[in-house]
Amino acid sequence: MKTLTIKLTAPLQAYGNEASFERRTSWPVPSKSAVVGMIAAALGMRREDERIKSLNDLAYAVRVDQIGKTMTEFQTVEWKPGTRKLTYRDHYQDAVYVAAVGSEDEELIGKIEYALKHPRFQLYLGRRACPPAGVLRIESFADTDPVKVLENMPWQAEKWYQNKQKRKAEFTAEIIADANLLPDAAFTQTVKDRVESFDPQGRCFGFRLTAKERINLKNPCYEQKSQDIMDYL
Numbered sequence: 451m452k453t454l455t456i457k458l459t460a461p462l463q464a465y466g467n468e469a470s471f472e473r474r475t476s477w478p479v480p481s482k483s484a485v486v487g488m489i490a491a492a493l494g495m496r497r498e499d500e501r502i503k504s505l506n507d508l509a510y511a512v513r514v515d516q517i518g519k520t521m522t523e524f525q526t527v528e529w530k531p532g533t534r535k536l537t538y539r540d541h542y543q544d545a546v547y548v549a550a551v552g553s554e555d556e557e558l559i560g561k562i563e564y565a566l567k568h569p570r571f572q573l574y575l576g577r578r579a580c581p582p583a584g585v586l587r588i589e590s591f592a593d594t595d596p597v598k599v600l601e602n603m604p605w606q607a608e609k610w611y612q613n614k615q616k617r618k619a620e621f622t623a624e625i626i627a628d629a630n631l632l633p634d635a636a637f638t639q640t641v642k643d644r645v646e647s648f649d650p651q652g653r654c655f656g657f658r659l660t661a662k663e664r665i666n667l668k669n670p671c672y673e674q675k676s677q678d679i680m681d682y683l
Contacts, residue, residue: 451509452559453552453599456485456566457587457606462541463518464576467642474539476576479626481643482510483655484576485549489562490648494570497648506644506658509552511596511627515667516607518545541580546607550596563590597631597663605667612671620666627661635661 458480465477465484477484486505495502521541528534553559566573566588574580591599605612605621615621629638644656 451552451554451593451595452556453509453550453591453594453596454559454563454566455548455550455589455591455596455599455603458547458549458575458582459516459545459608460575460580460583462521462543462575462580463545463547464539464541464580466576472535472537474537476540476542477643478542479512479514479624480547480549480575481641482506482628482658483643483645485510485512485551486645487648488573488575489551489566491571491573492565492569493561494565497650502645502648507553509596509628509631510550511600511625511631512547512549513600513603514545514624514626515548515605515621516544516546516611518542539577541577544608544611546611548600548603548606550599552594552596552599556592559590563588595631597625597627600625601665605669609671612669615669616671616673618669619672621669622664623667625663625665627663629659629661632661632663635663637662 463480465479465481466474467477486502486508489505490499490502519542521543522538523541524536524538526534527537551562566586573582575582607621629635638659638661640657640659642655642657644658646654646656
């Protein structure tokens with residue numbers, strides 16, 4: 451299996467889950483459907499394109515490297531002529547995630563990598579108000595799956611965030627993946643996150659099984675001397 455990693459960072463990110471019109475909440479991590487949608491946009495697929503469903507077959511995992519803070523905004527939306535409603539929408543501020551997709555079809559992964567670097571349509575981290583912070587940082591890995599890549603990849607948080615944790619030698623990161631990639635996981639959850647259609651007239655999602663694990667990542671900003679002094683005091 452060949453795996454591609456995508457660092458997802460922006461001032462705001464939002465990954466909508468099942469929510470009412472008035473209250474739009476967000477998954478705490480990038481959903482597989484959101485990443486599939488971003489890949490489809492990069493490949494030039496329109497929302498009604500049936501080929502999008504095949505991207506559900508990509509192996510998927512995501513790691514939380516920098517925990518964001520929730521921000522709620524409100525918008526006045528005219529959802530039909532003369533009728534306006536107030537909607538509240540949640541976003542995550544200053545979060546950093548590393549998403550990983552994999553496939554036995556190495557040619558497909560190559561096409562996805564090229565497309566993400568040369569997208570046909572604008573890319574967003576969830577909602578349209580959340581463009582990525584600059585060019586996406588993408589890496590490819592041969593003969594390995596998304597979970598193994600994320601277990602071995604160095605901590606990708608911003609330097610200021612790592613420095614805030616300088617008294618800790620390690621950062622505990624959470625990995626959420628397709629359940630078959632974590633067969634020994636103690637926790638599994640079914641989520642409505644499988645793309646059936648992005649068509650605005652009939653947006654539809656199915657269920658998929660996910661699993662979680664926690665790993666420790668080395669903190670390059672760890673200051674052993676400062677920690678020894680604190681321990682002595």
